[in-house]
Amino acid sequence: MTRHLLSAADLSFGDATLILDTADELARLSDRPVKKLPTLRGRTVVNLFFEDSTRTRISFEAAAKRLSADVINFSAKGSSVSKGESLKDTALTLEAMGADAVVIRHGASGAPHTLAHSGWIGGSIVNAGDGTHEHPTQALLDAFTMRKHLTTLEGRKVVVVGDVLHSRVARSNVLLLATLGADVTLVAPPTLLPVGIDSWPCAYSYDLDSSLAGADAVMMLRVQQERMNAAFFPSVREYSRRYGLDGDRMARLPDHSIVMHPGPMNRGLEITAEVADSERAVIVEQVTNGVSVRMAVLYLLLGGSDSALSGAE
Amino acid sequence: MARSDSAAEDREVLDAEDVQRALTRIAHEVLERNKGAQSVVLLGIPTRGVPLAERLAERISEVEGSQVPFGSLDITMFRDDLRLRPARGLGRTELPAGGIDDAVVVLVDDVLFSGRSIRAALDALGELGRPRSVQLAVLVDRGHRQFPIRADYVGKNLPTSTRETVRVLVAEVDGQDAVLIGGSEPRSIETDGETSS
Numbered sequence: 001m002t003r004h005l006l007s008a009a010d011l012s013f014g015d016a017t018l019i020l021d022t023a024d025e026l027a028r029l030s031d032r033p034v035k036k037l038p039t040l041r042g043r044t045v046v047n048l049f050f051e052d053s054t055r056t057r058i059s060f061e062a063a064a065k066r067l068s069a070d071v072i073n074f075s076a077k078g079s080s081v082s083k084g085e086s087l088k089d090t091a092l093t094l095e096a097m098g099a100d101a102v103v104i105r106h107g108a109s110g111a112p113h114t115l116a117h118s119g120w121i122g123g124s125i126v127n128a129g130d131g132t133h134e135h136p137t138q139a140l141l142d143a144f145t146m147r148k149h150l151t152t153l154e155g156r157k158v159v160v161v162g163d164v165l166h167s168r169v170a171r172s173n174v175l176l177l178a179t180l181g182a183d184v185t186l187v188a189p190p191t192l193l194p195v196g197i198d199s200w201p202c203a204y205s206y207d208l209d210s211s212l213a214g215a216d217a218v219m220m221l222r223v224q225q226e227r228m229n230a231a232f233f234p235s236v237r238e239y240s241r242r243y244g245l246d247g248d249r250m251a252r253l254p255d256h257s258i259v260m261h262p263g264p265m266n267r268g269l270e271i272t273a274e275v276a277d278s279e280r281a282v283i284v285e286q287v288t289n290g291v292s293v294r295m296a297v298l299y300l301l302l303g304g305s306d307s308a309l310s311g312a313e
Numbered sequence: 314m315a316r317s318d319s320a321a322e323d324r325e326v327l328d329a330e331d332v333q334r335a336l337t338r339i340a341h342e343v344l345e346r347n348k349g350a351q352s353v354v355l356l357g358i359p360t361r362g363v364p365l366a367e368r369l370a371e372r373i374s375e376v377e378g379s380q381v382p383f384g385s386l387d388i389t390m391f392r393d394d395l396r397l398r399p400a401r402g403l404g405r406t407e408l409p410a411g412g413i414d415d416a417v418v419v420l421v422d423d424v425l426f427s428g429r430s431i432r433a434a435l436d437a438l439g440e441l442g443r444p445r446s447v448q449l450a451v452l453v454d455r456g457h458r459q460f461p462i463r464a465d466y467v468g469k470n471l472p473t474s475t476r477e478t479v480r481v482l483v484a485e486v487d488g489q490d491a492v493l494i495g496g497s498e499p500r501s502i503e504t505d506g507e508t509s510s
Binding site: 001018021022025026028032033034036037038039299300301302303304305306307308 | 387390391395396397398399400401402403404405406436440441442
């Protein structure tokens with residue numbers, strides 16, 4: 001049993017399938033007159049956000065509220081953290097308030113792991129993005145979206161394009177998609193691929209056009225200008241010409257393939273407005289699916305006497 | 314089946330034909346009581362209530378000559394023993410196109426035991442609409458109620474001890490129709506309705 005969701009690598013094939021199937025059922029809730037379930041009544045979920053985020057925080061908040069949990073939002077700005085409080089003292093405060101789950105986003109890779117294994121907090125920890133490390137619920141909602149459009153992920157070709165080096169989304173996606181049996185190809189300029197990419201369970205390439213052939217899903221990553229402290233590519237214009245997804249490139253994709261983006265988008269940089277607003281783009285749908293997937297995760301971790309996730313070997 | 318070793322000791326109380334006959338009788342009783350099938354909606358409780366509801370709907374349609382809507386109602390999120398056991402996967406809730414507002418909803422389950430499942434089903438139903446009335450059809454009523462709940466239509470009343478297990482097999486799920494009563498395997502009455510695996 002694993003009480004926490006820290007990394008996409010913690011999920012076995014069975015766990016991931018259970019989360020996606022549960023999310024499938026929970027997604028049907030949005031068609032009902034009462035979009036709420038009593039399941040987590042009396043449980044407290046804390047959204048602990050040390051980094052800016054709109055969609056992830058709102059998504060977790062909506063998910064927890066639809067399961068009737070009490071939600072406490074904690075953002076570092078305007079809190080004691082800006083007065084210099086440490087992660088440990090913040091955690092002890094939350095523990096004293098009786099948090100059953102802490103959803104944490106932190107700029108430092110490994111912060112959720114520290115929180116989960118420190119003994120400061122008794123509740124479940126859900127990683128909502130830590131530094132350049134992982135963002136497992138994003139990978140789950142991406143897998144959910146792909147499974148919906150492509151019926152299965154087994155043997156599907158997924159191309160992930162862009163700033164892999166700074167992307168926790170890419171890392172979590174590669175790990176989860178490998179577990180679910182998809183073939184992943186990462187495409188980026190050499191400067192934006194991390195060291196040790198050979199050990200990842202995926203292929204990689206420096207050339208976008210050849211990689212797009214036969215792709216079932218294309219995931220464009222955001223160029224994370226706020227994390228770029230060096231010149232990773234010569235110019236924005238060159239990047240978008242070589243690695244951006246425009247109408248011409250999209251037209252060469254197979255008819256059934258979908259275009260994804262974790263958001264927020266830099267329109268005109270990694271993706272053109274034409275592509276982002278096209279029928280192939282499932283970017284808005286990803287946001288909707290995010291709520292269902294996060295409900296599934298919270299339910300499976302907190303709903304019973306114990307977590308329903310067995311954890312990977 | 315996880316319990317195949319003990320299956321040898323199981324005694325068959327209803328065979329496939331008995332199950333068929335019981336369902337046919339229940340179908341007629343539903344029609345008699347509601348003076349026809351108008352505004353009747355059958356909702357099965359997963360897992361085995363769902364195929365039973367579908368079969369009842371078929372039989373009622375045969376007699377009345379008009380289609381009777383049916384669906385499924387998952388109660389997992391509404392169970393009062395949710396926190397006594399690890400979280401588990403969900404069944405499917407599928408309402409017929411017309412919804413359940415102002416309908417006569419007949420809940421269909423395989424075994425009626427403590428009544429806790431039905432209480433959960435009534436809660437789940439309340440989130441989905443407002444039926445005119447709710448009735449309950451079960452294939453087996455084995456007694457030992459813990460709530461003031463009774464079935465309107467019963468395939469077979471089966472007096473049991475709490476130490477016995479009652480298993481309903483349905484062709485769509487188990488490959489055959491039968492009701493089996495098992496030896497005195499110690500089990501908690503809290504696990505009402507979950508008669509197998």
